Amino acid sequence: MVAFFGKLSKSLVSFIPKQLSQEILSQKPQTAVPFSQLQEQRKILESKLVSILDGCNSVTQIQQVHAHILRNGLDQCCYVLAKLVRMLTKFEVPVGGYPRLVFEQVRYRNPFLWTALVRGYSVQGFVKESVFLYGCMRREGIGPVSFTFTALFKACGEILDVNLGRQIHAQTILVGGFASDLFVGNTMIDMYVKCGCLDSGRKLFDEMPERDVISWTELIVAYAKNGNMESAGQLFDELPVKDMVAWTAMVTGYAQNAQPREALEFFERMQNAGVKVDDVTLVGVISACAQLGAAKYANWVREVAESSGFVPAKNVVIGSALIDMYSKCGSLEDACKVFEAMEERNVFSYSSMIAGFAVHGRPHDALQLFNEMLDTETKPNRVTFIGVLTACSHAGMAEEGRQIFASMEERFGVPPSADHYVCMVDLLGRVGQLEEALHLAETMPLEPNAGVWGALLGACRIHGNPDIAEIAASHLFKMEPNAIGNYVLLSNIYASARQWDDASRIRKLMRAKGLRKNPACSWLEAKKGVVYEFFAGDLTHPESSKIMQVLEDLLDRLKINGYRPHLSAMAYDVSDEDKKRLLLTHSEKLALGFGLLGTSSDSSIRIMKNLRICEDCHLFICGASQITGREIIVRDNMRFHHFRDGQCSCGNFW
């Protein structure tokens, strides 16, 4: 019987279309007897079978139960069969096949049986069919139950069809009573916010007769995703009973909105409130630590995770988050260790590790890992390719990059986005093919974003091409009129090309727009996790004279090795002596001087900077790493530079 049925269902799966046929639905079904009015014996029987079905964890097991039902002439027990349909669709059995067949074999259909099918269609993404079936159900005079509506709203949220959602919303009121059902209300809020109609969701929330922590949390998350942490916080404060999920939503919300300190503060409050923490909470905290980029936090969060009993090797999400965090905190070794130890790896783990290699200037490791990833079942996604292309770009591997870019769509089904074009323009630009990069930007099939022109402008700085720089900048000034960096870059490109008038014209433009340079700032962590900050030209640090002495000494020794201060990019109308002085007090040099003074000679010096490292400092630190024999790691706002023995991992492209 089982074998026979297995065969039958298989053939039906392939023959019954997923689209609903009018013919089948026009058969006359009849309303079933309500469960409460069933005979006692039948009640017991159905309940028993339902609990057996609940325990099934494969389609084969469900088929066995079904065979038993048919064998014993119970094929009109619609409560059990509704459960059966529900279980089948849970296992992603196509709803047009087997579950549909079960539905049709029952003559006396109850709301649960109908709903099971409505749900089935909706979870499999056949929303229109699901709604159509709901219409049929209504025509037959079958009243919906609350999860008929939750299924429909969930589907609308998936396909972002708010108009359909509003129609069904109207139905909940028309049919009566369902609009005030808590479950239905919550799914409606979720539907509205998923569709981007936060106001509708909020209105619904305000009008709901009954709300629970889930209703609140849904809105808190919606505000957070909209970048409105103020409203999220307000709601959170008003929330009478806060649970772990609500707290986590706040922690994660701050982390996702680039407010890592607030995220950590919230996490602390959460712990003080005695709320339990789980892996989801920790992922938010780890992400906040990644943004802070400090080893101090990295070590702290790892301890928190371990003391909460979460092992990175056994939790793929925690592991992936840690890989990202360690690589952003400058410790590629720790990132690798986590990656190696992981028992399961997915596209996030690989992408994070690949991006880690790319940003730390190890393109070959990135590409090797990409190839290893392809050997596994893991499919790369658009983010993976950003990492891979960035790696190619840093290694100057234009040809490999081109090939991978071309293979994205045809081999991996990932259509290149504007961001991938950014990588390609960057790739071509870095190797000096500026004309080609410009051509790509001008002819790409998508609308070029600011990143595309920014990459081109950056390449013009490396290769000193003011003409193409002007084209790129003209786009950028329109797209990002207030982004100071673009003006600075263009002005420096002009200055390097000795086009002083143009350079000062740009400076004037900046002034006219009221734009002021962000003060350059570098910082480093000394012992005990104390952070020291240095601003360019700022000699107020108590050890400034010692720091300057160290730098002067270094400068003298570097000059012997052939170093010359890189003055050309400075557009200031001051004497060369003053320029040299200004250069020597760049924030990253001050931090370096302090690092050489204040840390033991066997450890590496880790400096962070809020802007891109300057050309002169890059040269200076390269030399310093050779003279002092120290490893110096600088994280600027773009990437990591590992200086060792007079070489930098970025290959002088940055």
Next chain:
DNA sequence: CTAGGGTTAG
């Protein structure tokens, strides 16, 4: 049946 998660660019 309803709520919170990790990767990306100049």
